[in-house]
Amino acid sequence: FSNFEEANWVFCNTYDELEDEVMQGHINPMLQFAKRLASKGLKVTFLTTKPMQSPSTSISIQIIEFPEGEQANGTEEFAHLFKTLVSERLTNLIDRLNSSSSDPPKALVYDSFLPWALDVAKQCGLHGASFFTQSWSNSSIYYHLNQGTLKVPLEENAVVSLPSMPVLGINDLPSFVSDTGSYPSLLKMVVDRFSNFQEADWLFCNTFKELEHEVINCMASKWPIKTVGPTIPSMYLDKRIKDDNDYGLHLFKPDSELCIKWLDSKETDSVVYVSFGSLAGLTEEQMLELSLGLKRSNRYFLWVVREAEQSKIPSNFIEETSEKGLVVSWCPQLDVLAHRAVGCFMTHCGWNSTLEALSLGVPMIAMPQWTDQPTNAKFVADVWQGGIRVSKDEKGVVTKEEVEWCIREIMEGERSLEIRKNSEKWKNLAKEAVDEGGSSDKNIEEFVAKLLCN
Ligand code: UDP
Numbered sequence: 001f002s003n004f005e006e007a008n009w010v011f012c013n014t015y016d017e018l019e020d021e022v023m024q025g026h027i028n029p030m031l032q033f034a035k036r037l038a039s040k041g042l043k044v045t046f047l048t049t050k051p052m053q054s055p056s057t058s059i060s061i062q063i064i065e066f067p068e069g070e071q072a073n074g075t076e077e078f079a080h081l082f083k084t085l086v087s088e089r090l091t092n093l094i095d096r097l098n099s100s101s102s103d104p105p106k107a108l109v110y111d112s113f114l115p116w117a118l119d120v121a122k123q124c125g126l127h128g129a130s131f132f133t134q135s136w137s138n139s140s141i142y143y144h145l146n147q148g149t150l151k152v153p154l155e156e157n158a159v160v161s162l163p164s165m166p167v168l169g170i171n172d173l174p175s176f177v178s179d180t181g182s183y184p185s186l187l188k189m190v191v192d193r194f195s196n197f198q199e200a201d202w203l204f205c206n207t208f209k210e211l212e213h214e215v216i217n218c219m220a221s222k223w224p225i226k227t228v229g230p231t232i233p234s235m236y237l238d239k240r241i242k243d244d245n246d247y248g249l250h251l252f253k254p255d256s257e258l259c260i261k262w263l264d265s266k267e268t269d270s271v272v273y274v275s276f277g278s279l280a281g282l283t284e285e286q287m288l289e290l291s292l293g294l295k296r297s298n299r300y301f302l303w304v305v306r307e308a309e310q311s312k313i314p315s316n317f318i319e320e321t322s323e324k325g326l327v328v329s330w331c332p333q334l335d336v337l338a339h340r341a342v343g344c345f346m347t348h349c350g351w352n353s354t355l356e357a358l359s360l361g362v363p364m365i366a367m368p369q370w371t372d373q374p375t376n377a378k379f380v381a382d383v384w385q386g387g388i389r390v391s392k393d394e395k396g397v398v399t400k401e402e403v404e405w406c407i408r409e410i411m412e413g414e415r416s417l418e419i420r421k422n423s424e425k426w427k428n429l430a431k432e433a434v435d436e437g438g439s440s441d442k443n444i445e446e447f448v449a450k451l452l453c454n
Contacts, residue, residue: 024278025352026111026133029206032231033109033131034059040448043103047090064089075185083116090117094124106451109204112139112193118200127451129202130193134351136205136212136227137165137379138174138372139193140219145177146194152180164218172378175370186371197223202447204228206355208433208440211384211426226443230359230430236334237359237431254332259302262326263336266300269343272407273336273362275304276348280369286397287312293403294325299343299411301325302336337362344387344410346403349376361427363387363419365406367398385422388415 004010027048034044038058046054047062054061064086072078090108098104107127110117121128132139144150144162154160154177160168170178176187197203206229209216219225230237263271274294276282282290291314294301301321305313307329318327333353336342337360346365347353354376357364364387366377381389390398390406410416433440 025350026113029133029229029231029352030109030111030131031055032233033204033206033228035233036228036231036444037448040444042448042451045093045097045105047093062093075189079185079189083114086114087116087120090120091124094120094126098124106454107201107447112197112203113189115193115195115197118196122199127201128199129204129447130197130200132193132203132205134206134372135354135376135379136207136219136225137215138351138375139205140165140215141168141174141177141375142190143194143219145191150177152177154178164214166378166383168375168378172374174372174375178374182370200224202226204443206231206351208430208438210429210433210439211358226447227433228440228444230355230434230440232334232356232359232430232434234434236338237434254330255328256332256335259326259328259331259336260339263302263339263341266341268340269411270300271339271341272297272299272301272344272346272365272411273342274301274346275331275333275353276367276369277350277353278306280348280350280373281309282312282369283397284312288314289397289400290403291317291321292400293398293407295321296400296404297407299324299407300341302331302342303327304331304333305329334360344407346406349373349380351376354380355430358384358386358423358426359430361423363410363416363423365390365410384426385419386426387419387423 027050031046034046035056038044038056042058044059045062046059047064049064049066051063052061066085072081094105094108105124105126107129108117108121108124109129109131110121112130112132115130118128118130141150141162145152150160150162154170154173156170158170160173162168174190176183176190180187201224203223203225205216205225205227207216207227208229209227212227216225216227272294274290287309294303295317301324303325305327310329313327318325334356337345337356342362344363344365345353345357346367347357349364349366349368351372354364358380364380366380366387366389368374368377368389377389380387388406388410390402392398393402410419432438435441
């Protein structure tokens with residue numbers, strides 16, 4: 001960067017959609033939540049920076065665009081610019097809705113990563129509700145950092161005990177916490193979610209009470225935490241519902257027909273589904289070990305390798321395994337997880353993927369990469385017991401032998417049956433939580449009733 005301003009062009013080997021992907025795990029749960037509010041009689045205005053179509057006539061989409069020429073250097077400057085611009089536009093939008101609509105807005109639900117939105121809500125006389133897209137267990141770790149009850153940096157082999165949480169080793173903590181030097185501005189962002197949360201009227205979380213009841217009960221006695229998840233379209237949780245098939249935004253085009261046709265041709269519980277979500281990148285060495293492990297397992301596999309990662313697939317691997325495997329750049333994950341042929345999910349444990357697998361009863365092989373994933377993996381393996389977690393070698397690599405062993409263990413090993421039973425249990429509990437009268441449904445009903453009677 002010493003003289004890059006003088007260059008006429010700065011080219012980068014990436015593409016816009018890839019750099020936008022960080023929103024996938026945020027925008028979809030919030031959009032599903034908006035759909036649920038709309039289905040209960042509220043009018044919803046959904047504010048986003050991403051052009052998109054409304055999934056329902058009760059949801060109006062408002063897009064905030066950055067004016068041409070606005071530039072930011074680095075995450076913090078961008079966050080500041082974003083806050084200034086969006087606060088102003090949000091205030092204008094609320095003013096406009098107040099003056100022109102017969103239903104003036106009553107509440108602002110904002111992504112917890114944007115805590116300053118609460119100031120806008122209060123200034124405009126609205127209720128404010130922060131929406132947490134990660135598990136409450138993860139969020140509570142950042143809460144303790146904010147409160148000073150957990151201090152970083154931690155020692156190399158630290159063990160952390162927090163109220164109503166299992167004892168967490170250093171590798172069970174979010175990567176921003178176990179390695180505070182790695183992404184300091186992201187750590188600041190996740191901790192800052194708690195800078196003013198006491199003033200919010202509601203704290204919504206995309207989880208369900210039964211899944212995280214201890215940590216939720218512990219904090220819900222002090223703060224208005226309300227579980228509203230899993231925010232998965234009802235048709236996936238209940239096969240009888242046919243009319244709600246819009247998941248939200250797909251930032252990549254899924255190869256739906258190919259994936260489902262391929263799965264249709266396979267026996268029940270025979271396929272290993274492998275995906276590391278929209279952001280994580282594996283090293284070349286890890287890709288090699290993973291592909292060799294999949295080959296050694298001799299199982300059918302459906303592997304999502306995003307376009308940006310495909311150059312790391314060992315040469316000839318796709319041809320050599322074409323009888324056993326299908327590699328695609330993106331798939332309709334909910335349809336895949338709901339398919340009878342899928343026997344397990346090898347996942348990076350992003351919160352959406354974890355919640356989707358639990359809610360659809362698919363046993364997991366947890367292979368966390370960064371951010372909240374190590375904590376999710378700890379819960380999957382040790383608390384919810386809906387899967388197993390890979391071990392890494394001394395270089396931090398999951399070897400081909402380990403991949404092969406994990407697949408055998410989860411598909412047919414000693415604990416396979418027990419894990420399958422647990423997965424089925426979580427699936428039923430997830431469905432109950434969002435069904436009429438369930439724990440998440442009641443929380444949403446209460447919120448709606450409060451707004452309608454105000
Ligand atoms: N997803 C998908 N197709 C794929 C891979 C992922 O639709 O091939 C979806 C998946 O269902 C989930 C989201 O992308 O809703 C990924 O979110 P998650 O929190 O699991 O991980 P992230 O991408 O944020 O790391």
